[in-house]
Amino acid sequence: DSCIQFTRHASDVLLNLNRLRSRDILTDVTILVNRQQFRAHKTVLMACSGLFYSIFTDSHKCNLNAISLDPKVDPEGFAILLEFMYTSRLTLKESLIMAIMNTAIYLQMDHVVDTCHRFIKSSDPS
């Protein structure tokens, strides 16, 4: 028996999901962060974030089509994490690192939190 492993398949699927998001095709939830709105697919959000996993596996909340995040969440930090979910690329700017890390803690994206910690540590001159 042999098996063909398509090594690009996971990234090709993610690329297509991101194209669907940008064209607002089958997006099924609006995330409200302060006054900003972000359209996304629940399945992608819950696959990447412990918080969204908890929300969308809750039978009382899974059919919500809009979710408001804590007003303390920074919309720019959220935008960067949403972009990461759909691209695998995390843009870490020094000016936004604390906002990104706090948002990642809130969204329960533990590996991203660890990465932010390492980035802060490596940027610290002392």
Added chain:
Amino acid sequence: YEGSNTIKEMGRSIHEIPRQD
């Protein structure tokens, strides 16, 4: 499955959804 007969295919695996214009 990662058996010894696994062949790696490096090319695109699916059609590409067009970008939004």
